[in-house]
Amino acid sequence: MVVGVDGSAHSGTALEAAVAEADRRGVRLEIVHGRPWGGRGQGLCRGPRPYHTAQAVLRQAAARAEELRPGLRVSTSLVDRPAGSVLVRRGHDAALTVVGTRGHGGVTGTLLRSVSLRLAAHSPCPLLVVRGGAAAHPARGRVLLGLRSGADTEAAAFAFAEAGRRGVPLTVLHVWTRRTGGSPGCATAGFTERARAEQGVPVNAVARLRTDQRVVATDIETVRGRATDVLVGATADADLVVVAAHRRPGRTGMRLGPVARVLLHHAQCPVVVVPVPAPGRR
Template sequence: MTLHHVTVGVDGSLLSVRALDRAADEAARRRTELRVVYAVSDRDESGPILESAVARIHERHPGLRVMTKPVEGPAVRVLTEESRCAALTVVGTRGFGGVAGTLLGSVSLRLAAHAHGPLMVVREDHPCDTAPSADGPAVLLGLENDTDVDAAVYAFAEAERRGARLHVLHAQNHRHVTPELPSLLPATSPGQRRTAQRDRAEAAVPRFSLARLREHHPTVGVDARTVRTGPSGALLEATREAAVVVIGAHRRKGHVGPHLGPVAHTLLHRSHCPVVLVPTAR
C-alpha cells in the first residue's frame, strides 16, 4: 500500500496549533492531503475545533487538500490506528515541564512507542518553516545500527524534499566495530585520499551503506561522522542547527508495553528542532 497523506492530531490547544502548522507545511511539501484528526468523547464537540483548523490551514496553504476526522476514543489509541495508513503523523509536546525530567504531553511519548509509521513530534518552541532552501538548516540523521535503514531512507527523502543537506551522525558501539566502507564523498586528489584513509574509521556507517541511498538521491549533499561515546549528547547538540532530526524508534519490551531507548527520550525532552521517529525493523 502506497502511503501519501499526512495526519495531524489536534485538541484545540495552542500546542496542537503548532503541530497543525508544521503538518500543513509537511503536506504542502509533499503535495498531498492533510488529515486533521480529533480524538473526542463526543463528536458533536469537534465541529468548532476542526472548522478553525481548516480555516488556519487554508490561510497558510490555500490549495492544500484537507480532510477532517473526528474519532471517538483515547488520543493514543486513535492516532496509533491512524498512523497505519499515513506517510507521516504529527503531534505536539511541551518537552520539559516544571520538574526536571518530566515530559509533559504524554500522548506524544506513548504514541512514539506505538506508532506504525513515521511520527513527527513538535514542541511549542519549535519554529515552523514553509520554504525549503539549500542554504537553510540541514536534515539530521542519527544512526545506531543496521535496523535504522528505514530512518535513513526517510531522511534522504526528507532532505531531497527540502533541497537541504543531510548530516549523518553514527553512534558506534565500541564493542561492535562496523566494517570500514569507502568515504561517502570521494576524494579528488592524493591529499584528499590520504585524509579519507585516515578518517575512514570516523566516517564509518552501518553496513547497509548510505552510498546506495546517495545514488538514489544524487542531489542530496551528505556529511557523515561517527561518535563512539555520548550519542545522545552529540545528537542533541547537532539539533541546534537542524531543520529536523530523524532517528530510528528503537522500542524495548517493558512490563507495561514497549518503551523507547535513551536517545529518543533525550531528543523528545530537549531537541532544538522537531523529531521524526521511524519504526525500526523488529
C-alpha cells in the same frame, strides 16, 4: 498524512508543520481530534458543549490549514475515542503522523499530555513531534540523521528524502562508544580497528541511499561519545532530527529506545521517530 489537534497553541504549531509536510509531498492532510482526557468513560458525545467545542477546534484547524496552503486537500475527523489509539490506527495508512509538545522537558494539552511518547512507541508510520512554538524553530538549513547502525535503513531513507524535499543538506551523525577491557596493547589495536569499522557505518549507509534516491548534499560525521549527549547538542543547528525508534518490549507494552526518548524531551528542533520493521518484514 495525519495530524492530531486539541485546540492548544502547541497543537497549532504541529498543524503548521503538518500542512508544510503535506504540501511538500502533495498528499491529503487529515486533521484528527480525539476524545478529551476528561476522565474514564467520559465520551466526546456526552453532552452538547464538549461536542460543539470539539467541532469548533476542527473548523478552526481546517481554516488555518487553508490559510497556510490554499488548495491543500484537507479532511477532518472528530472521533469518540482516545486520541492516542486513534492516531495509531490512522498511522497504518499514513505517510507521517504529526503531534506537538510543550517544549523542553514535557508535553501539554488535553491531546498531547502523554500521546507523543505513546505514539513514538507504537506508531506504525514515522512520527513527527514538534516541540515548543514556531519561534523556537528558526530555519537552520539542514536535516540531521542520528544513525546507530547500518540497520537503520528506514530512518536513513526518510532523512535522505526529507532533505531532498526541503532542498537542504543532510548531516549523517553516527555516535559510538568505546568498550574498555583487555591488555593495553590489545586494547589499542582493538580500538583502532573498531574506530575504522565505525567510520564505515555512515559511509556505507549513504552509499546505499545514493543509488536509489535524489541527489542530496551529504555531510558525514562519526563521533565517539555518549549518543544522547552528542545528538542533543547537534540538534541546535538542525531543522529536523531523524532517528530510528528501536523499540523493545516492556511490562506495559512496547517501550521507546533511550536515544529517541531523550531527543523527544530535550532536542532543540522537531524530531521524527521512524519505526524499525520486525525481523523478516524488511
